[in-house]
Amino acid sequence: MFNPQPLATNLNEPVLAVRSLRLLLNGQELLRGLELNCYESGVTLVMGANGAGKSLFLRSLHGLLPAEGEIEFAGRSLQQTRSEQAMVFQKPTLLRRTVEQNMLFAAPEGATAAQIEALLSEVHLYEKAKQPARRLSGGEQQRLALARALLTQPKILLLDEPTASLDPGSVLIIERLIQQAADAGVKVIFVSHDIGQAKRLASDVVFLHQGKITEHTSAQNFFHQPVSREAQAYLAGELLI
Numbered sequence: 001m002f003n004p005q006p007l008a009t010n011l012n013e014p015v016l017a018v019r020s021l022r023l024l025l026n027g028q029e030l031l032r033g034l035e036l037n038c039y040e041s042g043v044t045l046v047m048g049a050n051g052a053g054k055s056l057f058l059r060s061l062h063g064l065l066p067a068e069g070e071i072e073f074a075g076r077s078l079q080q081t082r083s084e085q086a087m088v089f090q091k092p093t094l095l096r097r098t099v100e101q102n103m104l105f106a107a108p109e110g111a112t113a114a115q116i117e118a119l120l121s122e123v124h125l126y127e128k129a130k131q132p133a134r135r136l137s138g139g140e141q142q143r144l145a146l147a148r149a150l151l152t153q154p155k156i157l158l159l160d161e162p163t164a165s166l167d168p169g170s171v172l173i174i175e176r177l178i179q180q181a182a183d184a185g186v187k188v189i190f191v192s193h194d195i196g197q198a199k200r201l202a203s204d205v206v207f208l209h210q211g212k213i214t215e216h217t218s219a220q221n222f223f224h225q226p227v228s229r230e231a232q233a234y235l236a237g238e239l240l241i
Contacts, residue, residue, distance in 0.1 A: 021069035042203035092145035139170030
């Protein structure tokens with residue numbers, strides 16, 4: 001179902017490299033010189049309190065915001081890899097068409113009807129293929145948005161809290177697909193507030209506070225031995241300002 005070719009073949013080269021990434025909007029510096037070398041395949045979780053800059057960081061990686069600095073995926077620029085990316089937002093934007101037509105609209109050249117049917121089956125929407133997409137429940141709409149993104153065979157999948165406020169069944173389906181994509185070589189960068197979800201999925205964790213990266217480490221280290229004071233407070237359930 002997924003493209004098995006990994007984003008990076010040179011293990012000595014970062015899958016994601018960020019240099020001096022700054023974002024200024026309305027005169028306010030919202031991302032403050034981010035530096036990151038991520039060598040991990042699989043799922044990178046981006047965590048932090050509300051207002052830390054997580055969604056801004058993710059949108060900058062997708063080229064949606066005028067951030068300054070350098071972003072490279074496996075040694076290639078954002079511009080060179082933009083066509084290999086797919087992004088799923090917290091609130092999906094669906095066409096005023098059927099479920100099937102939403103998939104057909106996103107389908108790349110060479111996509112087959114069998115691939116579309118397989119993905120709709122994976123997200124438990126095959127029986128609703130002829131229904132209007134906007135009449136689906138919130139969880140169903142988000143599952144469709146993920147299926148539509150995966151249909152493009154991305155090498156980089158960006159997810160901005162795709163399971164926030166969804167029913168447990170939809171969360172389970174979405175997490176399963178994300179893990180399958182990561183196992184097949186897709187690099188997943190996932191913003192989430194859900195610590196349990198992060199423990200289930202994360203290979204590594206990037207922790208943001210006030211527009212800066214205060215910690216980047218393996219998921220095991222982050223959840224058992226966080227180094228930064230901000231990450232320690234966050235995991236302890238304390239309020240971060």
